[in-house]
Amino acid sequence: MSNMELVKKSNIWFIFLLTFGYIFSYSFAILVNADSNNYFSVPFRIIVLLLGCYVIYTNFENIKKRKFTVIFTILFWIFYLFKAIYSFKNDTYLPDTSSEENRTYVRIIF
Known part of the structure; x- marks a missing residue:
């Protein structure tokens, strides 16, 4: 199995979210002049946690190896x-x- 197939299997959208998601959520806090970034970072972290559990569940056979x-x-x-x-x-x-x-x-x- 090539590395590219492995990346496709592990959901490229999730890797993108992990890499750039926090920057996007922080920019929303700046756009609405929020006093605290927690209004955006906490929901973002919950989303990442849930999506991470989903990715682990769907790739469990790969993880066991x-x-x-x-x-x-x-x-x-x-x-x-x-x-x-x-x-x-x-x-x-x-x-x-x-x-x-x-x-x-x-x-x-x-």
Whole structure:
């Protein structure tokens, strides 16, 4: 199987959304002069989460063949989450940043 067939199978529209979607959602916040980008970024993240689950479901047979890739991706995110927890406990941050510690964890997970 060539690489191009693999890209076609993994839904090129989803790759496009992951690459450029956040930029588009942020531009909507600027267009409507929203006080916070959360009005657009939170729904965008929910859409990406749901579409990601759909892509995993439709390509599950392909994913089962790539166990090491999945394992290392999961390990990366686990280490990244532990690094964030360690940093918040041991580093000094501005009060605004420290008050958003839990929000940062949610952003890492989702």
